[in-house]
Amino acid sequence: MSLAYKNDTYNYNGEYEMGSLNEFAQAERRLSEKKQALDDMKNEYDLIEQQAFRTYKENIxxxxxxxxxxxxxxxxxxxxxxxxxxxxxxxxxxxxxxxxxxxxxxxxxxxxxxxxxxxxxxxxxxxxxxxxxxxxxxxxxxxxxxxxxxxxxxxxxxxxxxxxxxxxxxxxxxxxxxxxxxxxxxxxxxxxxxxxxxxxxxxxxxxx
Known part of the structure; x- marks a missing residue:
């Protein structure tokens, strides 16, 4: 077991402290959500860019x-x-x-x-x-x-x-x-x- 690894636990104040595996999962989930948001934004940008391009082509x-x-x-x-x-x-x-x-x-x-x-x-x-x-x-x-x-x-x-x-x-x-x-x-x-x-x-x- 790695020395940096920790299990889910509660501190002396009774507060929950997330273990390493859950922290890893949370980090990956947040990263995945942000990547999806960026991909969605990129797709939206590409569509708007194509619309702008067609506007020039059609009007000039x-x-x-x-x-x-x-x-x-x-x-x-x-x-x-x-x-x-x-x-x-x-x-x-x-x-x-x-x-x-x-x-x-x-x-x-x-x-x-x-x-x-x-x-x-x-x-x-x-x-x-x-x-x-x-x-x-x-x-x-x-x-x-x-x-x-x-x-x-x-x-x-x-x-x-x-x-x-x-x-x-x-x-x-x-x-x-x-x-x-x-x-x-x-x-x-x-x-x-x-x-x-x-x-x-x-x-x-x-x-x-």
Missing amino acids: KYMLLDQPSMIKMCREWLNMLSKNQDANGNKLDKRKKYKEKEMYDWYINYIKKNLDVEYMNDVKFIDYNFGQATYIQFEYKEHNWRLGIPHIKAIKLDAYKNYGSSVFKLALIHNDAEYSCSWSQFGSTYEEDELRDIMTQGIEKYCN
Whole structure:
């Protein structure tokens, strides 16, 4: 028998003192009850989190910016330019109209209008988080910028769990130094109409 072990007993005042086995059982029971309460709370939290996630998915829509098929065509045009070949492998003909170019021109002009910028040089389309968003990177006023466009239908619950509501927001990001991989987000919004003001603030902060 362990020296720490004790039986149920009564002290000199006639008060009951619980023995070791009953103390062990009580401790385990309390621990089990608390674990069950925590499990119940975790389940309740998960349900509320899923409801919040669905609320974002059902209520946010970027009508013209969040267009994966349109972005795909823009990527294809940039790829055609880099290879100087059309989709069939033929040399690009400047006299010919290409649907990919027309889509690219329209989409970039739409973004320029939203950001209120005169031009966008060295444009790149960067996939982010396995298709859950696209970063449109460009040079403007000798600085590199990114417009982050979430693809609402593609966003997964895990992304929301890890990053919260920010995964559903349009974001503007600045490259902090030339030839640097350091980028800083300087604004985000649910409203396309607010991108202009955010970009203006970014230009004032970084370009002056």
